[in-house]
Amino acid sequence: MTRHIGVLTSGGDCPGLNACLRAITLRAVHTYGWQVSGLLDGTLGLLDNPPRSRSLTPADFGGDVFRQGGTLLGTTNRNDPFAWPMPDGSRRDRSPELIAGWRQLALDGLIAIGGDGSLAILRRLAQQGGIPLVGVPKTIDNDIAVTENAIGYDTAVSVAVEALDRLQPTAASHHRIMLLEVMGRDAGHIALYAGIAGGADIILIPEIAWRLEPLVARLAALRRGDAGRTTGSALVVVAEGARTPDGRQIRVREKSGKGRLGGIATWLGRRLADAIGAEVRVTTLGHLQRGGAPTPRDRFLAAAFGAGAVDSMAAGHYDCMIAWQNRQTVRVPLADAVASGQPVDLAGTMLRTARGLGVCFGDEPGEA
Numbered sequence: 509m510t511r512h513i514g515v516l517t518s519g520g521d522c523p524g525l526n527a528c529l530r531a532i533t534l535r536a537v538h539t540y541g542w543q544v545s546g547l548l549d550g551t552l553g554l555l556d557n558p559p560r561s562r563s564l565t566p567a568d569f570g571g572d573v574f575r576q577g578g579t580l581l582g583t584t585n586r587n588d589p590f591a592w593p594m595p596d597g598s599r600r601d602r603s604p605e606l607i608a609g610w611r612q613l614a615l616d617g618l619i620a621i622g623g624d625g626s627l628a629i630l631r632r633l634a635q636q637g638g639i640p641l642v643g644v645p646k647t648i649d650n651d652i653a654v655t656e657n658a659i660g661y662d663t664a665v666s667v668a669v670e671a672l673d674r675l676q677p678t679a680a681s682h683h684r685i686m687l688l689e690v691m692g693r694d695a696g697h698i699a700l701y702a703g704i705a706g707g708a709d710i711i712l713i714p715e716i717a718w719r720l721e722p723l724v725a726r727l728a729a730l731r732r733g734d735a736g737r738t739t740g741s742a743l744v745v746v747a748e749g750a751r752t753p754d755g756r757q758i759r760v761r762e763k764s765g766k767g768r769l770g771g772i773a774t775w776l777g778r779r780l781a782d783a784i785g786a787e788v789r790v791t792t793l794g795h796l797q798r799g800g801a802p803t804p805r806d807r808f809l810a811a812a813f814g815a816g817a818v819d820s821m822a823a824g825h826y827d828c829m830i831a832w833q834n835r836q837t838v839r840v841p842l843a844d845a846v847a848s849g850q851p852v853d854l855a856g857t858m859l860r861t862a863r864g865l866g867v868c869f870g871d872e873p874g875e876a
Protein backbone atom coordinates (compact mmCIF):
# COMPACT_ATOMS: atom_id res chain seq x y z
CA MET A 509 0.00 0.00 0.00
CA THR A 510 1.39 3.41 -0.95
CA ARG A 511 1.94 5.60 2.05
CA HIS A 512 1.27 9.29 2.09
CA ILE A 513 3.24 11.30 4.63
CA GLY A 514 3.06 14.92 5.73
CA VAL A 515 5.89 17.31 6.53
CA LEU A 516 5.89 20.73 8.12
CA THR A 517 8.37 23.37 9.21
CA SER A 518 7.66 25.08 12.51
CA GLY A 519 9.26 27.81 14.64
CA GLY A 520 11.66 30.46 13.33
CA ASP A 521 12.98 29.74 9.85
CA CYS A 522 16.65 29.08 9.15
CA PRO A 523 18.85 28.19 6.18
CA GLY A 524 18.66 24.48 5.35
CA LEU A 525 14.91 23.91 5.69
CA ASN A 526 14.38 23.63 1.93
CA ALA A 527 17.34 21.26 1.69
CA CYS A 528 15.66 19.07 4.32
CA LEU A 529 12.30 19.16 2.51
CA ARG A 530 14.11 18.06 -0.64
CA ALA A 531 15.80 15.15 1.13
CA ILE A 532 12.52 13.99 2.68
CA THR A 533 10.76 14.15 -0.69
CA LEU A 534 13.49 12.40 -2.66
CA ARG A 535 13.87 9.63 -0.08
CA ALA A 536 10.13 9.07 0.33
CA VAL A 537 9.37 9.06 -3.40
CA HIS A 538 12.45 7.36 -4.86
CA THR A 539 13.26 4.83 -2.13
CA TYR A 540 9.81 3.94 -0.83
CA GLY A 541 7.39 5.05 -3.57
CA TRP A 542 5.43 7.20 -1.09
CA GLN A 543 3.61 10.46 -1.64
CA VAL A 544 4.50 13.61 0.31
CA SER A 545 2.33 16.56 1.31
CA GLY A 546 3.66 19.73 2.87
CA LEU A 547 1.51 21.39 5.56
CA LEU A 548 1.57 25.15 5.13
CA ASP A 549 2.69 27.70 7.72
CA GLY A 550 3.58 25.20 10.42
CA THR A 551 0.41 24.10 12.20
CA LEU A 552 -1.45 27.26 11.19
CA GLY A 553 -2.68 25.75 7.92
CA LEU A 554 -4.44 22.99 9.88
CA LEU A 555 -6.73 25.56 11.48
CA ASP A 556 -8.27 26.43 8.11
CA ASN A 557 -11.09 24.51 6.52
CA PRO A 558 -10.07 22.84 4.29
CA PRO A 559 -6.60 22.56 5.88
CA ARG A 560 -3.89 24.16 3.76
CA SER A 561 -1.32 21.82 2.24
CA ARG A 562 0.51 21.22 -1.03
CA SER A 563 1.99 18.18 -2.61
CA LEU A 564 5.78 17.89 -2.76
CA THR A 565 7.40 16.01 -5.63
CA PRO A 566 11.00 15.66 -6.81
CA ALA A 567 10.14 18.14 -9.60
CA ASP A 568 9.59 20.83 -6.96
CA PHE A 569 13.27 20.53 -6.13
CA GLY A 570 14.64 20.33 -9.64
CA GLY A 571 15.87 23.94 -9.50
CA ASP A 572 17.90 25.73 -6.92
CA VAL A 573 15.36 25.89 -4.10
CA PHE A 574 17.45 23.69 -1.80
CA ARG A 575 20.25 26.25 -2.04
CA GLN A 576 18.00 28.97 -0.66
CA GLY A 577 17.16 30.04 2.88
CA GLY A 578 13.60 30.26 4.17
CA THR A 579 11.05 27.51 3.81
CA LEU A 580 8.93 26.63 0.82
CA LEU A 581 6.12 25.69 3.19
CA GLY A 582 6.05 28.78 5.38
CA THR A 583 6.28 28.57 9.16
CA THR A 584 5.18 30.20 12.38
CA ASN A 585 6.82 30.84 15.73
CA ARG A 586 3.84 32.48 17.34
CA ASN A 587 1.12 31.18 19.64
CA ASP A 588 0.84 27.92 21.51
CA PRO A 589 -2.22 26.08 20.12
CA PHE A 590 -2.92 24.76 23.62
CA ALA A 591 -3.22 28.34 24.94
CA TRP A 592 -4.17 30.41 21.91
CA PRO A 593 -4.59 34.14 22.66
CA MET A 594 -8.14 35.30 21.89
CA PRO A 595 -9.16 38.89 21.08
CA ASP A 596 -10.84 39.26 24.48
CA GLY A 597 -7.55 38.43 26.24
CA SER A 598 -8.55 34.88 27.20
CA ARG A 599 -6.70 31.71 26.12
CA ARG A 600 -8.28 28.87 24.18
CA ASP A 601 -7.14 25.30 23.56
CA ARG A 602 -7.27 24.94 19.78
CA SER A 603 -5.66 21.50 19.67
CA PRO A 604 -8.97 19.75 18.80
CA GLU A 605 -9.23 21.95 15.66
CA LEU A 606 -5.66 21.08 14.66
CA ILE A 607 -6.29 17.39 15.11
CA ALA A 608 -9.52 17.64 13.10
CA GLY A 609 -7.55 19.40 10.32
CA TRP A 610 -4.89 16.68 10.42
CA ARG A 611 -7.55 13.94 10.13
CA GLN A 612 -9.09 15.65 7.09
CA LEU A 613 -5.77 15.32 5.29
CA ALA A 614 -5.84 11.54 5.89
CA LEU A 615 -2.03 11.22 6.08
CA ASP A 616 -0.13 8.24 7.48
CA GLY A 617 2.49 10.11 9.47
CA LEU A 618 4.13 13.48 10.04
CA ILE A 619 7.73 14.68 9.90
CA ALA A 620 8.10 17.94 11.84
CA ILE A 621 11.19 20.09 11.32
CA GLY A 622 11.34 22.34 14.36
CA GLY A 623 13.10 23.69 17.41
CA ASP A 624 12.54 22.47 20.97
CA GLY A 625 9.45 24.63 21.52
CA SER A 626 7.69 23.51 18.33
CA LEU A 627 8.67 19.89 18.78
CA ALA A 628 7.30 19.89 22.34
CA ILE A 629 3.96 21.28 21.14
CA LEU A 630 3.81 18.85 18.22
CA ARG A 631 4.60 15.90 20.45
CA ARG A 632 1.73 16.83 22.75
CA LEU A 633 -0.54 17.18 19.71
CA ALA A 634 0.65 13.85 18.33
CA GLN A 635 -0.07 12.09 21.60
CA GLN A 636 -3.51 13.63 21.81
CA GLY A 637 -4.42 12.94 18.19
CA GLY A 638 -2.61 9.65 17.65
CA ILE A 639 -0.34 11.19 15.00
CA PRO A 640 2.73 9.09 14.09
CA LEU A 641 5.43 11.76 14.47
CA VAL A 642 9.15 11.96 13.71
CA GLY A 643 11.08 15.15 14.56
CA VAL A 644 14.02 16.83 12.82
CA PRO A 645 16.02 19.43 14.79
CA LYS A 646 16.50 22.90 13.36
CA THR A 647 17.42 26.15 15.04
CA ILE A 648 20.19 28.66 14.60
CA ASP A 649 20.40 28.72 18.42
CA ASN A 650 21.68 25.10 18.52
CA ASP A 651 20.06 24.68 21.91
CA ILE A 652 18.21 21.37 21.41
CA ALA A 653 19.23 18.66 23.86
CA VAL A 654 20.64 15.34 22.67
CA THR A 655 21.83 16.56 19.27
CA GLU A 656 25.23 18.09 18.78
CA ASN A 657 23.97 20.15 15.87
CA ALA A 658 20.70 21.46 14.52
CA ILE A 659 20.05 22.68 10.98
CA GLY A 660 20.77 26.41 10.62
CA TYR A 661 23.40 26.86 13.33
CA ASP A 662 26.43 26.58 11.08
CA THR A 663 25.08 29.16 8.65
CA ALA A 664 24.23 31.60 11.43
CA VAL A 665 27.75 31.24 12.84
CA SER A 666 29.29 31.85 9.42
CA VAL A 667 27.23 35.04 8.99
CA ALA A 668 28.39 36.26 12.41
CA VAL A 669 32.02 35.45 11.60
CA GLU A 670 31.76 37.31 8.32
CA ALA A 671 30.38 40.29 10.24
CA LEU A 672 33.39 40.21 12.59
CA ASP A 673 35.75 39.94 9.62
CA ARG A 674 34.15 43.07 8.22
CA LEU A 675 34.08 44.94 11.53
CA GLN A 676 37.72 44.31 12.42
CA PRO A 677 39.38 46.49 9.76
CA THR A 678 37.08 49.42 10.35
CA ALA A 679 37.50 49.04 14.12
CA ALA A 680 41.27 49.03 13.69
CA SER A 681 41.28 52.01 11.31
CA HIS A 682 39.27 54.16 13.72
CA HIS A 683 40.69 52.72 16.96
CA ARG A 684 37.15 51.90 17.99
CA ILE A 685 35.41 49.34 20.12
CA MET A 686 32.94 47.38 18.02
CA LEU A 687 30.09 45.50 19.66
CA LEU A 688 28.28 42.80 17.68
CA GLU A 689 24.97 41.48 19.03
CA VAL A 690 24.07 38.01 17.80
CA MET A 691 20.97 35.85 18.28
CA GLY A 692 20.74 32.61 20.25
CA ARG A 693 17.87 33.17 22.67
CA ASP A 694 18.94 31.85 26.10
CA ALA A 695 22.01 30.04 24.78
CA GLY A 696 25.40 31.47 23.88
CA HIS A 697 26.45 28.95 21.21
CA ILE A 698 26.43 31.38 18.27
CA ALA A 699 28.26 34.08 20.26
CA LEU A 700 30.91 31.70 21.56
CA TYR A 701 31.63 29.85 18.32
CA ALA A 702 31.59 33.01 16.17
CA GLY A 703 33.58 34.93 18.78
CA ILE A 704 36.36 32.34 18.73
CA ALA A 705 36.41 32.07 14.94
CA GLY A 706 36.10 35.83 14.43
CA GLY A 707 38.81 36.87 16.89
CA ALA A 708 36.65 38.53 19.56
CA ASP A 709 38.41 40.08 22.55
CA ILE A 710 35.32 39.84 24.75
CA ILE A 711 32.35 37.45 24.53
CA LEU A 712 29.26 37.77 26.71
CA ILE A 713 26.84 34.83 26.89
CA PRO A 714 23.73 34.08 28.96
CA GLU A 715 25.42 31.18 30.74
CA ILE A 716 28.12 33.36 32.35
CA ALA A 717 27.34 36.19 34.78
CA TRP A 718 29.62 39.13 34.08
CA ARG A 719 30.59 42.45 35.62
CA LEU A 720 31.46 45.70 33.93
CA GLU A 721 34.84 46.13 35.67
CA PRO A 722 36.66 43.22 33.98
CA LEU A 723 35.42 44.44 30.60
CA VAL A 724 36.63 47.97 31.24
CA ALA A 725 39.99 46.67 32.48
CA ARG A 726 40.41 44.46 29.39
CA LEU A 727 39.45 47.24 26.98
CA ALA A 728 41.75 49.71 28.72
CA ALA A 729 44.62 47.21 28.39
CA LEU A 730 43.88 46.70 24.70
CA ARG A 731 43.80 50.43 24.13
CA ARG A 732 47.15 50.83 25.88
CA GLY A 733 48.57 48.31 23.46
CA ASP A 734 49.15 45.59 26.05
CA ALA A 735 49.40 42.08 24.61
CA GLY A 736 50.80 43.47 21.39
CA ARG A 737 47.59 45.11 20.21
CA THR A 738 48.62 48.37 18.58
CA THR A 739 45.39 49.55 16.99
CA GLY A 740 43.58 50.45 20.20
CA SER A 741 40.54 48.67 18.83
CA ALA A 742 38.50 45.79 20.19
CA LEU A 743 35.81 43.34 19.07
CA VAL A 744 33.08 42.43 21.54
CA VAL A 745 30.45 39.75 20.77
CA VAL A 746 27.30 39.90 22.86
CA ALA A 747 24.62 37.19 22.81
CA GLU A 748 21.14 38.70 22.75
CA GLY A 749 20.24 36.67 25.85
CA ALA A 750 23.25 37.81 27.92
CA ARG A 751 22.04 39.32 31.19
CA THR A 752 22.95 42.70 32.60
CA PRO A 753 25.12 42.54 35.74
CA ASP A 754 21.93 42.83 37.81
CA GLY A 755 20.45 39.79 36.05
CA ARG A 756 18.03 41.33 33.53
CA GLN A 757 17.59 40.40 29.89
CA ILE A 758 17.01 43.38 27.59
CA ARG A 759 13.93 43.09 25.39
CA VAL A 760 12.28 44.97 22.57
CA ARG A 761 8.71 45.72 23.60
CA GLU A 762 5.94 44.07 21.61
CA LYS A 763 2.21 44.71 21.51
CA SER A 764 1.59 41.35 23.18
CA GLY A 765 3.54 42.67 26.18
CA LYS A 766 5.93 39.69 26.03
CA GLY A 767 8.83 41.39 24.31
CA ARG A 768 11.60 39.94 22.18
CA LEU A 769 15.23 39.62 23.19
CA GLY A 770 17.36 42.43 21.76
CA GLY A 771 19.20 45.57 22.80
CA ILE A 772 21.83 44.32 25.26
CA ALA A 773 24.71 45.46 23.02
CA THR A 774 23.30 48.99 22.84
CA TRP A 775 22.76 48.95 26.61
CA LEU A 776 26.35 47.86 27.14
CA GLY A 777 27.80 50.12 24.46
CA ARG A 778 26.58 53.24 26.27
CA ARG A 779 28.11 52.11 29.53
CA LEU A 780 31.43 51.19 27.94
CA ALA A 781 31.66 54.49 26.10
CA ASP A 782 31.08 56.36 29.38
CA ALA A 783 33.52 54.21 31.33
CA ILE A 784 36.36 54.21 28.81
CA GLY A 785 35.88 57.43 26.90
CA ALA A 786 36.46 55.59 23.64
CA GLU A 787 34.36 55.53 20.51
CA VAL A 788 31.99 52.59 20.60
CA ARG A 789 29.80 51.36 17.75
CA VAL A 790 27.10 48.73 17.93
CA THR A 791 25.96 46.34 15.18
CA THR A 792 22.95 44.11 15.70
CA LEU A 793 22.99 41.24 13.22
CA GLY A 794 19.37 40.20 13.77
CA HIS A 795 17.63 38.21 11.08
CA LEU A 796 20.58 38.34 8.68
CA GLN A 797 21.65 35.26 10.64
CA ARG A 798 18.50 33.45 9.57
CA GLY A 799 18.61 34.20 5.84
CA GLY A 800 20.73 33.43 2.80
CA ALA A 801 22.12 30.21 1.42
CA PRO A 802 22.82 27.36 3.86
CA THR A 803 26.46 26.40 4.33
CA PRO A 804 27.61 23.00 3.01
CA ARG A 805 27.49 21.70 6.60
CA ASP A 806 23.84 22.71 6.99
CA ARG A 807 22.95 21.26 3.59
CA PHE A 808 24.55 18.00 4.60
CA LEU A 809 22.83 17.87 8.00
CA ALA A 810 19.51 18.70 6.36
CA ALA A 811 19.96 15.86 3.89
CA ALA A 812 21.03 13.34 6.53
CA PHE A 813 18.23 14.29 8.93
CA GLY A 814 15.60 14.29 6.16
CA ALA A 815 16.55 10.86 4.85
CA GLY A 816 16.88 9.55 8.42
CA ALA A 817 13.38 10.74 9.31
CA VAL A 818 11.84 8.95 6.32
CA ASP A 819 13.80 5.78 7.12
CA SER A 820 12.54 5.96 10.69
CA MET A 821 8.95 6.06 9.45
CA ALA A 822 9.58 3.19 7.06
CA ALA A 823 10.88 1.13 9.98
CA GLY A 824 7.81 2.05 12.07
CA HIS A 825 9.74 4.15 14.62
CA TYR A 826 7.80 7.20 15.80
CA ASP A 827 7.81 9.60 18.72
CA CYS A 828 11.51 10.09 18.06
CA MET A 829 13.87 12.71 16.66
CA ILE A 830 16.80 12.25 14.31
CA ALA A 831 19.89 13.63 16.04
CA TRP A 832 23.57 14.16 15.25
CA GLN A 833 25.93 12.43 17.66
CA ASN A 834 29.53 11.27 17.21
CA ARG A 835 29.66 11.92 13.46
CA GLN A 836 26.42 10.13 12.61
CA THR A 837 22.66 10.36 12.67
CA VAL A 838 20.92 8.48 15.46
CA ARG A 839 17.31 8.09 16.56
CA VAL A 840 16.56 9.51 20.01
CA PRO A 841 13.28 9.61 21.98
CA LEU A 842 11.45 12.85 21.22
CA ALA A 843 10.70 13.11 24.93
CA ASP A 844 14.45 13.45 25.64
CA ALA A 845 14.89 16.07 22.93
CA VAL A 846 12.21 18.36 24.35
CA ALA A 847 12.79 17.71 28.05
CA SER A 848 15.41 20.43 28.43
CA GLY A 849 17.46 22.86 26.41
CA GLN A 850 21.18 22.67 25.73
CA PRO A 851 23.17 25.56 27.20
CA VAL A 852 26.86 26.14 26.56
CA ASP A 853 28.89 23.54 28.44
CA LEU A 854 30.86 25.52 31.02
CA ALA A 855 33.44 22.72 31.23
CA GLY A 856 33.50 22.13 27.47
CA THR A 857 36.13 22.53 24.78
CA MET A 858 34.62 25.67 23.28
CA LEU A 859 34.82 27.67 26.47
CA ARG A 860 38.25 26.25 27.35
CA THR A 861 39.50 27.18 23.90
CA ALA A 862 38.22 30.72 24.17
CA ARG A 863 39.74 31.22 27.61
CA GLY A 864 42.96 29.71 26.29
CA LEU A 865 43.01 32.41 23.63
CA GLY A 866 42.66 35.05 26.33
CA VAL A 867 39.07 35.96 25.52
CA CYS A 868 37.46 37.92 28.35
CA PHE A 869 34.00 36.77 29.58
CA GLY A 870 33.55 39.47 32.21
CA ASP A 871 33.87 37.04 35.12
CA GLU A 872 37.65 37.33 35.56
CA PRO A 873 38.45 38.04 39.22
CA GLY A 874 41.87 39.50 38.49
CA GLU A 875 40.51 42.24 36.27
CA ALA A 876 38.04 43.69 38.76
Ligand code: F6P
Binds near residue numbers: 647648649693748798
Ligand atom coordinates in the same frame (compact mmCIF):
# COMPACT_ATOMS: atom_id res chain seq x y z
O1 F6P B 1 15.05 30.79 17.87
C1 F6P B 1 15.58 31.41 16.75
C2 F6P B 1 15.59 32.91 16.91
O2 F6P B 1 16.19 33.47 15.76
C3 F6P B 1 16.27 33.40 18.19
O3 F6P B 1 17.67 33.36 18.08
C4 F6P B 1 15.68 34.77 18.32
O4 F6P B 1 15.67 35.19 19.65
C5 F6P B 1 14.27 34.57 17.81
O5 F6P B 1 14.28 33.41 17.00
C6 F6P B 1 13.74 35.73 17.00
O6 F6P B 1 12.41 35.49 16.71
P1 F6P B 1 11.56 36.37 15.70
O7 F6P B 1 11.87 35.86 14.30
O8 F6P B 1 10.17 36.12 16.08
O9 F6P B 1 11.99 37.79 15.84
